[in-house]
Amino acid sequence: MELKAAADRLFPADAGVRRLAAELYAAVADAPIVSPHGHVDPRLLLDDDPFADPAALLVTPDHYVLRLLHAHGVPLDALGRGPAGSSAPRDVWRAFASHWHAFAATPVRVWLEDTLQNVVGLDRHPSAGNADEQFDAIAAWIADPASRPRRLYERFRIEVLATTDDPADDLAAHRALAADPSWHGRVIPTFRPDRYLDPSAPGWRQALDDLTAASGIETGTHAGLIAALEDRRAFFRACGATSTDTGVVEAWAVRAEPAELERIHAAARAGDVPASDAAAYRAHMLWELARMSSEDGLVMQLHPGVLRNHHAPTLQRFGPDTGHDLPLPTAYSVPLRELLRDFGTHPSFRMVLFTVDETAFSREIAPLAGFYPSVFAGAPWWFLDSPDGIRRYREAVTDSAGFGKTSGFIDDTRAFLSIPARHDVARRMDAGWLATLVATGRLPEAEAHAIAADLVGPLPRRVFRLDA
Amino acid sequence: MELKAAADRLFPADAGVRRLAAELYAAVADAPIVSPHGHVDPRLLLDDDPFADPAALLVTPDHYVLRLLHAHGVPLDALGRGPAGSSAPRDVWRAFASHWHAFAATPVRVWLEDTLQNVVGLDRHPSAGNADEQFDAIAAWIADPASRPRRLYERFRIEVLATTDDPADDLAAHRALAADPSWHGRVIPTFRPDRYLDPSAPGWRQALDDLTAASGIETGTHAGLIAALEDRRAFFRACGATSTDTGVVEAWAVRAEPAELERIHAAARAGDVPASDAAAYRAHMLWELARMSSEDGLVMQLHPGVLRNHHAPTLQRFGPDTGHDLPLPTAYSVPLRELLRDFGTHPSFRMVLFTVDETAFSREIAPLAGFYPSVFAGAPWWFLDSPDGIRRYREAVTDSAGFGKTSGFIDDTRAFLSIPARHDVARRMDAGWLATLVATGRLPEAEAHAIAADLVGPLPRRVFRLDA
Amino acid sequence: MELKAAADRLFPADAGVRRLAAELYAAVADAPIVSPHGHVDPRLLLDDDPFADPAALLVTPDHYVLRLLHAHGVPLDALGRGPAGSSAPRDVWRAFASHWHAFAATPVRVWLEDTLQNVVGLDRHPSAGNADEQFDAIAAWIADPASRPRRLYERFRIEVLATTDDPADDLAAHRALAADPSWHGRVIPTFRPDRYLDPSAPGWRQALDDLTAASGIETGTHAGLIAALEDRRAFFRACGATSTDTGVVEAWAVRAEPAELERIHAAARAGDVPASDAAAYRAHMLWELARMSSEDGLVMQLHPGVLRNHHAPTLQRFGPDTGHDLPLPTAYSVPLRELLRDFGTHPSFRMVLFTVDETAFSREIAPLAGFYPSVFAGAPWWFLDSPDGIRRYREAVTDSAGFGKTSGFIDDTRAFLSIPARHDVARRMDAGWLATLVATGRLPEAEAHAIAADLVGPLPRRVFRLDA
Known part of the structure; x- marks a missing residue:
């Protein structure tokens, strides 16, 4: 069968709305790509093989x-x-x-x-x-x-590409790229401290050792771990990072007492941490990450609600990221209440909330983003990163959060070649949604054009502090 | 930019459906407003300043x-x-x-x-x-x-406006209005006993004292509280009330033993009530409210699932109702099972269920309203009181509950000026939904016209017993 | 009012999409009906009264x-x-x-x-x-x-009709039908072991006695119960069954130790089983049913999340199936994890997951069906078996599971006369959805035609192993 993507694909079927969507889309179709969250390896562009x-x-x-x-x-x-x-x-x-x-x-x-x-x-x-x-x-x-990757980077009109990186990473590839006079793009790291949050995870002690090696700061104590993470955040910021990313099963963020934390930290180092202690520790770490963000201004991305590696035999044989991470029902308002009490109106703090449980969009994420100045409703992600998912996202969040409290599209991909296609889908679906709003008398056409333009560049640059 | 609301705003984009929606809407656009649930202060109309x-x-x-x-x-x-x-x-x-x-x-x-x-x-x-x-x-x-408010009341063609009132309120404004020969409208109180339900709430003891003062009935015992509430319900009915309203975090309604209730009541009076006792007391109170409704015929409105005052610092500084009440996942079928066992088929009992968790519409509220003669699916409320929220509500509840087991629109507003705009949105969206049903062969056009007319007047008057 | 179902009913309103939907529908409108799940009594067709x-x-x-x-x-x-x-x-x-x-x-x-x-x-x-x-x-x-029923069976062009049957049933009607030389249809039983799963259910001991009578195998022990069920499955298969069906409140499937199971079994026979033991027993039984399916190839249908007989007084007076079974919030990924660990990639195992909690479609069912070769997303069922329910189902599951990992329509009805109407609604809604995909450039028209044809016959025959 002939491969022939329709020029007006993904626009609403009604002829009038479609025409309007096409106009809105045309004005942003070729805009540069701002990609503030993804998983491309920076070496791809450094080596350019x-x-x-x-x-x-x-x-x-x-x-x-x-x-x-x-x-x-x-x-x-x-x-x-x-x-x-x-x-x-x-x-x-x-x-x-x-x-x-x-x-x-x-x-x-x-x-x-x-x-x-x-x-x-x-x-x-x-x-x-x-x-x-x-x-x-x-x-x-x-x-x-x-x-070659660099030629494609240009052809795709990528303006900025954020990667995802472990705090112990030396960011050598990022630094080498930035120092390369023949490279004119912008590839920035993102601080992803997941390995350090759960003292009951198998790799936690190794992670701490890695962090000590990277930072020169002893992580044998909880206070040491915090200091080492702060040190690495400063390093990441110096290397261009503007945000962090954290994936958790549940979004609980509750402060614990220092003595309690040291006790759990020591017990976990010794390999003996009960589930309830581990949960308390993790909840405190999420609160700490918000506290750090309020101090250093790194935008805090949160991705709760994914059950990793559902099928143990596949994990054993083929490793992680093999297609059986699955969504869970996910709560935000209650588990994040203490974190937002302490940082929700802090002028430097900023948090982008993602979900793979789409019921949370209208019930929790949009209402939170519609009150807290620090909270933004993250683009539909992973299982929801589809034409219909994007449409349902807009329908669910616009009522309570408008457009200005959404994050702008993020492609979240490790498939470098798919980056333009993914942004194109978002631009088309947003154009279709804006056209529907105009056609149903909910938005003046001029304002729709302004919003369409904002969504693809200025908005994500503001939200992710890319111009700071 | 020019402010020019389109005449056909909010109707579906398809030209044929839109034409039909416009016809259905035109027939009800100027119908009087029945507002059986809202938060306007009756003094606004009494004083007419x-x-x-x-x-x-x-x-x-x-x-x-x-x-x-x-x-x-x-x-x-x-x-x-x-x-x-x-x-x-x-x-x-x-x-x-x-x-x-x-x-x-x-x-x-x-x-x-x-x-x-x-x-x-x-x-x-x-x-x-x-x-x-x-x-x-x-x-x-x-x-x-x-x-002036009274002139606007007429201009808005308001037929009846229900307010929300504390049981201890003397309803002086309502009585004065009713006695005013120059006033021809209808403003009725709604009995909202929230302050009396939770023995662990800070204001509970004060509320009981207020109720004693209003009713002349001692509330030092649970039995006294019940008697005082019954007394005030009779007073509210005499002042024109046809319904009650209750907001709870969870909808549990479970009967408890009198001795147990007296024990908790006494302990709470003494300022010492464990959380589990308070929960049992609250659950019993919800059951009691249903029992009272089954006896005096006041329609019981229930609004569960709101976490009030999420951001403690804002509450402290600016008080309640400042924009950070947030929706919670909300259950109905299980927590209300005992209440509906006892009153669900009682001929005098009637209950309108509201939600801010829209997943409950198709999963719980419509199925309940589609079996129990006493249960009605409340209009989309608060975060869902939007064009898309109304559309999704109709799509979610019509399958299991049709139109006849829905409540009719309620504006729930304290913004007097917005009343006509809110009812207009509902009329437009319902016209669009009915037009879609006709256009897709699911409803004869004549029946759609009859339903559109029913929704704006006869239906809410029946549901809220406004003609009784 | 004249009863005149529109020829293009249920198709999308847009003229272009509707035309395409009508073409897609026309090609399958008269296709034979494959009904792999329903509740018609086989005696209806045997007796032909x-x-x-x-x-x-x-x-x-x-x-x-x-x-x-x-x-x-x-x-x-x-x-x-x-x-x-x-x-x-x-x-x-x-x-x-x-x-x-x-x-x-x-x-x-x-x-x-x-x-x-x-x-x-x-x-x-x-x-x-x-x-x-x-x-x-x-x-x-x-x-x-x-x-007469047999003439209608032909007129409805039913190709195969599955009934729902208790394991202790002698399937006399099925066997007599199959042996009747004047009967040319295909009516097959479905193995529904619900009565045997919950040792705390009032009828459990009677059910075991019935099973012993039917199988000749002693069910006084857990091992005996398993052996008896296996025996009856073989009998059902010999009588044409290709699938089982199980309704549970929660989908937990967790293996327990034989000694533990015998202990609970014995205690339950004696009428004394604590709730936690009963839950463990039920969870093990669900795991066992999957194990059996992996061995005998009967397709395992699972219908969790229904609270039966919500209104006790109606149950008492009128019996079950009187309209007050209600949906519950329902989870799949976590409770089924162990079952899928053990059988999810087993080549003989196959599982069709149904829900009446539609939030599960995009969050759990489609993601599971989009990874496990054994899992299929069941058609929208019961409260969701409506034009809008079917549309929302397709929108929610197609992203993660496409069409090929869905079950095909099942009518689930005991109303024999409604079978063609129900399949017709599904065919129309699927045609509309496919037409929308074509109109929005997401599917080539030729592929849409192929899928429409697959959905009404080959797909359900494959999924339910009807050609085996």
Whole structure:
């Protein structure tokens, strides 16, 4: 089947609304991309090597793609995961291409179509029949110097790209990039301290050792851990970071007493921490991260409500990020009450709340963002990062939070090639929503144009303090 | 920008559906307003004084307006809250007008546009540039005798307006109004016993003293409290009340033993009530309120699921109703099971269930209203009282409860000027939903017209027993 | 009012989308009906007797109809429930017809209109005025040999009809039907072991005795119960069953130790089982059912989250299935984690997850179906089995699960006459959704046609292993 993305795709069906959406979209379609949250490896742009092969480019590392293929019976071994060399790239591509129907009507299909047609330049849908031919075509495209990461960064009109980094990371790639006179882009780190928050997690003690090594500050005590994190935040800020990111199962943020924290810290170092102590420690750490943000101004992103690695056998065999992280019912207003009591109106504090439980948009996130000056409703994320998810997000948050208290789109991706496609989907859906508001008399057309322009650049730059 | 509310605003975008919606709306657009639930002070109509000033009229008392301005960084001091005189009305209006963009696409904007254009008679959107000029224009409008509350009551075609009143209230204003030969409207009280339900609340003992003073019945015992409440209900009924209203955090209604209740009552009087006792007492009180309703026929409105005063520092400094009451996940079917076992099919009992957790509409409220003759699905309320909220409400409740088991619109407002705008939004959205049902072959057009007419008058009069 | 179902009913309002929906629908409108889950009594088709009377045909046994009439104040006695003979069929029909407005815009109305017009051949909406006339007309229709169940089975183009059956059932009706040379349809049993799962349920000991009688296997021990269930599954399979069905309040499935299970089993036989033991036993039984499915290949349907018989007085007087079973908030990912750890990637295991809590579609069910090859997102069920419910289902599950990991429509009905109407609604709504996807550039038209065709036959046959 011919691969031909419609020029007016994703706009509302009504002709009048569609025309208006197209106009709103046209004015922002080519605006530079501000990407304040994602998972691209900075070395990709530092090294600027060609991509490895079509499977490694488009299939194997993308957990959105993996999970749907797996759901349709393709084992992860056949997709390039598991013991190295267990599947040749060409075989991976064949498996992918012959299951193209599995993606029908999903956001993955929308992104892939846009990428394959408009970035890679294919003209047919993948299929079992054309798998080899397309594999070769993509390999040839990869070999073209114009397909190197830096050239694509420019072609994609990326203005700023935030990565996600461990506090113990030396940010060597970021520093080298910034020092490279031939590089004119902007790649900034994001401080992600997840490994240090849970004293009952298997890797916690190792993480503390890593942090000590990176900071030169002893982390044998809770006070030491806090000091070391503060030290690394300063380093991250010096390297261009403007925000932090934290993923937690539950958003509880409750201050604990220093003595209590030291007691738990010491017990956890000794490998013995009861669940209730670990929970109290984690809740305090979330509060501390807010306290630090109120002092250093790093924007605090919070992603609660994900149950990681649901299927233990797959985790054991294939590692994490293999498609079985799952959403949980998620609360915000009650667990974050103490944190917001202490920092919610602090002028330096800023918090972006994300969710994969969409019931929270109208019930908790928008009402919080509609009162606290520090709180912003994060863009729909992960399972909700789809045309319909974006529409439902706007319908759910606009009533209580308007546009100005939303975060602007974040692509959250490790699939470098999909960045423009993802931003394009958001721009189209926002244009459609704005057009609907105009068509139903809820927004003057001039104001809709101003908002559309704000959403793709000025707003995320303000929210994430990218101009500071 | 010109202020020009579109005649066909809020109708569906499709031309055919819109035409039909416009027809359905036209037939009810000017119907009298039945307002069975709200928070207007009856003294407004008794005294019939001119409104104080533009800020006091449109900004300072409206927590919908305050919360969004606060979210955009305007401190409440600058909006007329806090120590008296801390901000001049003109400065409040300037702050409001210069943040007009904060309301873009929110329901607050829809109400304000309608009010400013069609009630006050302005012709431009508020802005920093025209703030002084509009302030003066509104002040002039206020000074016009035609802008007095009673004249507006008539102009708004209000047929009945229910207020919200404490059981200890002497309803002097209601009685004086009713006795005033120059007054031809209908303002009725609503019995709101919230202060008497929770023996662990700080004001409970004072409330009991107030109730004793009002009723002449000793409330030192639980039995006395019940008797005093029953006495006041009779008084409220004599003053025209047809319903009660109760706001609770959780909807548990479970009967307790008299001895147990007396024990808790006595302990609470002595200032010592454990949380579990307080919860049991509250749950029993909700059951008692239903029992009383089954006997005296007052319609029982229930508003569970709001966490009041989320931000303690703002409560301390500015008091309640300052924009940080927030929705909680809310359950109905399980907590109300015992109450409905005892009164759900009682011919005199009637209960209207409201929610700010919209997931409850299709999962709990509509299924309950679709079985129990006594239960009605309350209109979308507070955070959900918006064009999209109303649409989602209809989509969620019609399947299981149709139209006849819904409450009809309630405006729930303390902003007198916004009453017509709010009812107009509901009429438009219901017309659009009915038009969609006709256009998709789910409802004959004649039946849609009959339902539209029923929704704005006969239905709420039946549900709230206003004709009894 | 004339009864005239619009040919393009339920399609989206936009003319272009509607045209496309009509084309997609036309290609599947007359496709045979695959009904892998329902509650029709197999004796209906074995005996092939005429239906009793209009009330018994369309009103009395249908809890969707009963509940809305009851909600509008019609007592169940007046609808043919309660002591036999308490209401004449004609009086029941009069009560129903005079409350026709109660069904306005509900799915019940859609089904009834289609049935009355297209199956029974009426040409007016029921009303108080035509109740007697329509009662007689329906009675005459019933008397027509063409209205016998087997003739209707053919007329409805039913290809396969699954019933729901107790493991102790001898399936005599199924076997007799299969052996009847004059019968050419396919009616298959479904294994529903609910009575055997909860050792604290009043009927559990009787159920075990029944199972022993049916299987000849002693159920005095837990091991015996398991063996007896396995024996009956084999019998059901031999009689054509391809799936099981289980309704639970919560979906917990957690393995317990044999000794523990025997202890609880013995205590429960003695009538003494604490709630926590009963919960552990139930959770283990759900795990066992999955284990059995992984071994014998029967597809496991799971329906959690229903609170049965909410109104105790109605249960006492009128028995179960009288309209007051109600949805509960329902979780899947956490409670099913152990079950899916053990069987989620087992090649023989298959599980279809249903819900009446629609928040679970995008948050839990679609993400599970989008990773586990064994999991399928069940069609919207019961309270959600409506035009809008189906649309919201597709919008919520397609992102994470596409079409291929959904179950295909199931009618779940005991109202034989409503089967074609229910499948027709699903076909129309799916055609509308596919048309919307095409119109918004998310799906090529050819692929939409292929999916529409797949959904009505091949897909449910694959999912429910009907061709095995």
